[in-house]
Amino acid sequence: MTPGTRRNYAKGRAKRTEILDQAMALFGEAGYRGASLRVIATRCGISHPGLLHHFPTKEALLLAVLQRRDDVDDEWLALGVARGVDHLRRLVDLAELNAKRRGIVELFSVVAAEATAPDHPAHAYFEARYRTSVANTERAYLQAREAGELRDDVDPSAAGQQLIALMDGLQIQWLISDCTTDMAGVLRAHVRAQLTVEF
Secondary structure (H helix, E strand, C coil): CCHHHHHHHHHHHHHHHHHHHHHHHHHHHHHHHHCCHHHHHHHCCCCHHHHHHHCCCHHHHHHHHHHHHHHHHHHHHCCCCCCHHHHHHHHHHHHHHHCCCHHHHHHHHHHHHHCCCCCCCCHHHHHHHHHHHHHHHHHHHHHHHHCCCECCCCCHHHHHHHHHHHHHHHHHHHHHCCCCCCHHHHHHHHHHCCECCCC
16 A cells, blocks of 8 residues: 555545544434435535545445444443443443433434334344343343342343333433433442442
């Protein structure tokens, strides 16, 4: 690769990142259906065809934005490493991290609500994401039970589903309350009441 090719590649990658950032912001503000590729292109200082060079369709852009969000969160969560109570603790830590990322929380909440429609381009993405999130959380509760760290009256299957629902519900309350709801504090208290160990 020549120096000029490397420079062009780096510029292209930087522009792609800028497009993803602007799309994330606009999808969070207006939702997927209300967002315009032309507005995103204008915010990035490029033409509409210039944007389509990087992302040929609006659907491709949305899925790239969602994948980028997941890549950041998965890396931070270190999925597959944390087990049992440690995994539950990481979910509370994630809520704490999200309290510093209004744009990402807004994007997720708005697009997840829109994606309940079966014809939405992110419907399959959210369906798979919820299935995985609930299964991973249920597994963490089962591991806590095996370690003797879960109260006997807590059902791991129900607890996994409840914790994911609580996390998402708290994000909506946090957005509506102008970021004053203590998402991590509420989650921590909820999980602590289910365990037999310090949390």
